[in-house]
Amino acid sequence: MIGLAICAAWSRQARPAGGARPAGGARPAGGARPAGGARPAGGARPAGTVTAVDVNRRAVLLANENAAALGLADRFAAMTPEEVPADATFDEIWSNPPIRIGKAALHDLLLTWLPRLTPEGRATMVVGKNLGADSLQRWLGEQGYPTARLASAKGFRVLETRRAGSDG
Known part of the structure; x- marks a missing residue:
């Protein structure tokens, strides 16, 4: 529900060593770009963190696997609604x-x-x-x-x- 497009945009810029695709072989969210279709300048990743929320546990698992494969686990966390901290x-x-x-x-x-x-x-x-x-x-x-x-x-x-x- 929240922010998956950011991860998808980053996925086009940064792949792990060897250029491997994330789990499942596909770009997350179909390889979508952020609003307007722009890519971050120079391949840089935007600052900030992404909390992706989905009721589907499998979607959460795959999103986290993709983030880890892309080296984004420090800035991306997918979780179910119940797992989001109450004060977030x-x-x-x-x-x-x-x-x-x-x-x-x-x-x-x-x-x-x-x-x-x-x-x-x-x-x-x-x-x-x-x-x-x-x-x-x-x-x-x-x-x-x-x-x-x-x-x-x-x-x-x-x-x-x-x-x-x-x-x-």
Whole structure:
């Protein structure tokens, strides 16, 4: 749910000695690049750490194996939601939220993670227009999380959510 795209972007820049691919032979997340398709300058890795969260234990295991194979284990940790420390906060949350779990469950999920944003933090989400992106955007605003549409294409919306009163 959180930050897997960063690991995927790094995977194109840094491979272990011999150029081996991570576990399973494929690039994580299909070899995606960060928003905008840019690569870090000079092959440098961005600073910071990534906490990837998924309910699927196998996905967590593979993500951690890939990070280790790429030499990123010191800055990347995948875990289940229950394993995330209760006091953890995040500068950024990147998500393709599980809309099909139902509106009430989705709202509970978002109200669990969005309060973990730092005061200047943001959540960037990709949501299908036909799956309620516009109503979700309105609902987030009503909950005190101003949300802007950053992009819209091919039936998807990219939404950016911040905490009320943030300067972002």
